[in-house]
Amino acid sequence: MxxxxxxxxxxxxxxxxxxFPSPAQDTPAEATxxxxxxxxxxxxxxxxxxxxAMLKCVEAGKPDLETLLPLTVMGxxxxxxxxxxxxxxxxxxxxxxxxxxxYWYGRALLRSNRLDxxxxxxxxxxxxNMQHKGILEGLARLSLNEGKxxxxxxxxxxxxxxxxxxxxxxxxxxxxxxxxxxxxxxxKHLQDAMxxxxxxxxxYLAASELSLMLQRNEQAVDFCRQAVRNFPGEASFxxxxxxxxxxxxxxxxxxxxxxxxxxxxxxxxHRFNLANALEVVGQYNEAEKHFLFFLxxxxxxxxxxxxxxxxxxxxxxxxxxxxxxNRTISLDPSMVSARIVKVQLLEKLGQFDQAVAEIQQLKxxxxxxxxxxxxxxxxxxxxxxxxxxxxxxxxxxxxxxxLPDESLVRQVQDYLDSGADFGSLVQQFSTGPAxxxxxxxxxxxxxxxxxxMKEAIEGLELYEISPPIESRGLYHIFKRLP
Numbered sequence: 001m002x003x004x005x006x007x008x009x010x011x012x013x014x015x016x017x018x019x020f021p022s023p024a025q026d027t028p029a030e031a032t033x034x035x036x037x038x039x040x041x042x043x044x045x046x047x048x049x050x051x052x053a054m055l056k057c058v059e060a061g062k063p064d065l066e067t068l069l070p071l072t073v074m075g076x077x078x079x080x081x082x083x084x085x086x087x088x089x090x091x092x093x094x095x096x097x098x099x100x101x102x103y104w105y106g107r108a109l110l111r112s113n114r115l116d117x118x119x120x121x122x123x124x125x126x127x128x129n130m131q132h133k134g135i136l137e138g139l140a141r142l143s144l145n146e147g148k149x150x151x152x153x154x155x156x157x158x159x160x161x162x163x164x165x166x167x168x169x170x171x172x173x174x175x176x177x178x179x180x181x182x183x184x185x186x187x188k189h190l191q192d193a194m195x196x197x198x199x200x201x202x203x204y205l206a207a208s209e210l211s212l213m214l215q216r217n218e219q220a221v222d223f224c225r226q227a228v229r230n231f232p233g234e235a236s237f238x239x240x241x242x243x244x245x246x247x248x249x250x251x252x253x254x255x256x257x258x259x260x261x262x263x264x265x266x267x268x269x270h271r272f273n274l275a276n277a278l279e280v281v282g283q284y285n286e287a288e289k290h291f292l293f294f295l296x297x298x299x300x301x302x303x304x305x306x307x308x309x310x311x312x313x314x315x316x317x318x319x320x321x322x323x324x325x326n327r328t329i330s331l332d333p334s335m336v337s338a339r340i341v342k343v344q345l346l347e348k349l350g351q352f353d354q355a356v357a358e359i360q361q362l363k364x365x366x367x368x369x370x371x372x373x374x375x376x377x378x379x380x381x382x383x384x385x386x387x388x389x390x391x392x393x394x395x396x397x398x399x400x401x402x403l404p405d406e407s408l409v410r411q412v413q414d415y416l417d418s419g420a421d422f423g424s425l426v427q428q429f430s431t432g433p434a435x436x437x438x439x440x441x442x443x444x445x446x447x448x449x450x451x452x453m454k455e456a457i458e459g460l461e462l463y464e465i466s467p468p469i470e471s472r473g474l475y476h477i478f479k480r481l482p
Contacts, residue, residue: 034060035067042070050074058087065095072104076111084108092121099125099132106138115142133159140172149176167193174206183213201231205239217247234260238270245277253277261290268297272304279311284419287311302332309341315419316463316479318348336366343376350462350482352384387482390443396457397481399423399439402432402474409468409475422465422479431474439479453478 038054041047051074054067063071068091075084088105095101102125109118119142122135129135136155143152153176160169170193177186187210194203204227211220224240241257244250257274260266271294278287291308298304309324322345328338339362346355359377363370390397399422403409412425423438434441446454453476456466460480468475 035062035064038070039066042074047074047078063090063094065091065098065101068094069100069104072108076104076108081108081112085112085114092124096124097128099129099135101125102128103132103134103138106135110138110142115145118142131162133162133164144176149179152176153180165196167196170196171203178206178210183210186210187214199226199230201227201235204231205235208239208243212243212246217243221247228256234262234266234270238267238273241270241277242273245273250277250281254281254283261293264293268294271297272301272307275311276307279314282420284311284315288315288419300331302328302335305331306335306338306341309338313341313345313348314421316422318345318463321345322349334365336362339365343380347380347383348482350387352380352387355380356384393443393445394447395443395445396460398441398444398457399426399479399481400432400434400441401426401430401439401477401479402435403429403468403477404431404474406475409477412477413468416465440481 034053034056038050038052038057041050041053050070054063054071057063057067058071068087071087072084072091075081075087085105085108088101088108091098091101092105102121106118106121106125109115109121119139122139122142125132125135126139136159140152140155140159143149143155153173156169156173156176160173170189174186174189174193177183177189187207190203190207190210193199194207204223208220208223208227211217211223220243221240224236224243227236228240237256238260241253241255241260244253244256254274254277257270257277260270261274271290275287275290275294278284278290288311291304291311294304295301295308305324306328309321309328312318312321312324322342325338325342325345328335329342332338339358343355343358343362346352346358356377359373359380363373366373387397401412401422403412408429412429415425416422423440426432426435426439430439432439444457446457449457450471452469452471456469457478457480460466460478462480462482464480466476466478468477470476
C-alpha cells in the first residue's frame with residue numbers, strides 16, 4: 001500500500017539524516033473519526049494535528065498499523081524517544097507479521113541505545129522479508145559501528161544486488177572496501193556512484209587516491225584534472241600536484257603544488273608534498289622553506305621529521321639532520337629506516353661508538369639482515385680505529401675540489417650557498433684527481449701542505465668548507481670530514 005512504501009522511503013531518508021518529506025494529500029476524513037483524521041493530517045504533513053488525533057485513536061483502543069507507525073516515526077523525528085519506543089513496541093506486538101513494524105521498532109530502540117534489542121527486532125523483520133532494504137541497511141550500520149565491516153559490506157551489497165542503485169549506497173560500499181584495502185573494488189563502487197549523479201570534489205579526490213593506490217597514475221591525473229576543471233581551488237590543485245608527483249612529472253607537480261600553497265593557511269600536506277617535489281628538482285632553498293612551514297604546523301609528524309632530516313643530510317648538515325632523525329625515532333621507535341639513517345649520520349659525524357650501539361639495536365629489530373648489519377659494524381669499528389690513529393698523527397680527513405678559473409669558482413660558490421652537496425659538485429666540476437670519489441683525498445698532514453693551504457685547513461671545523469685558495473693558476477676548496 002502507499003503508506004507502507006512512504007514509510008520505507010522515510011526510513012531510508014532518516015538513516016541518511018535527510019529531512020522527512022511531506023506526505024501526499026488525500027481526501028478529507030470524517031470529522032468524528034480521530035483515526036481517519038490523524039491519517040489525513042499526517043499525509044498532509046500537519047504533524048501536530050496528526051499526532052493529537054492519532055493519540056485519541058490509540059486511547060479509543062482501535063489503532064491500526066497506519067496509526068502506530070506514524071506515531072513511531074513522529075516520535076523519532078521530534079525526539080520523543082520513549083513515545084517512539086512505546087508505539088513501535090505496540091506495532092510489533094500487535095502486527096508481528098509486518099516487517100515494517102519490526103523495522104521502526106528497531107529504529108526507536110537504536111535511537112535509545114538499546115542496540116541488542118534493535119538487532120533482535122531487525123532479525124525478526126528480516127525473517128519476514130529478506131529483501132527489506134531498511135532492515136538490511138540498519139543491520140549494516142550496526143555492523144560498522146561494531147567494527148565488523150565485512151558483515152556490513154555483505155548486507156549492503158545484498159541491497160545492491162536486489163536492485164537498489166542509489167549513489168549513497170555505492171559510496172558507502174566504496175568506503176567500506178577502501179577501509180579493508182580493497183582498492184579495486186572501492187574504485188569500482190565509487191565510479192558507479194559518480195556515474196549516477198554529479199560527482200563532488202570529494203569523489204574526484206577519492207578516485208584519484210584510489211587510482212594511485214592501484215598505481216594507475218595517469219588515471220589519477222585525469223580525475224584530478226576533472227576536479228580542477230569543476231572545483232578549482234587549493235584542494236584540487238594540491239591533488240593534481242600529488243598525482244603529477246606520483247607520475248614523476250615533477251615540473252607540473254611543482255606548478256600545481258605551488259598554486260595549492262598560495263597562502264600561509266594552506267593545507268600542511270600540500271606544503272610537505274611541495275617540499276619533496278622541490279627537493280627532487282634540486283630547488284633546495286625553497287624546499288627548506290616549505291619543510292619548515294610543514295613542521296611548524298605538524299611538529300610531531302613522523303614522516304615530516306624523517307624527510308626533513310634526509311633533506312638536511314643532503315645539504316651537508318649532519319648535526320641538524322641527526323636532530324630530526326632522533327625526533328623521528330622518538331615519535332616512532334619501530335621505524336627501522338630512521339635508525340639506519342641515524343647510523344649513517346653518526347658515521348659521517350665520526351661518532352663511531354654511538355653508531356655501533358645503534359647497530360646493536362637494529363640487529364634486535366631486523367634479525368633478517370643480521371649478516372649485513374654485522375658487516376657494517378665491523379667496518380665501523382675498523383674506520384673508528386683508523387680515524388683514531390690518524391688523528392693522533394695530527395692528520396685531517398678532507399674532500400678536495402680543484403677549479404680552473406674564477407668564473408667557475410663563483411658558480412660553485414652559488415651552488416654551495418644554495419645548499420648543494422659538496423661531493424656532487426666535485427664530481428661535476430673538479431679537475432682534481434679525486435673527482436670520481438667526490439674529492440675524498442683521505443687523511444692529510446697539514447704540515448706537508450703549502451702555507452696558504454695549511455692555514456686554511458688547520459682552522460676548519462668539522463664539515464666546514466674553506467674559502468677558495470689560489471695556487472699556481474688553480475683554485476682549491478676543501479671540506480673537512482670526521
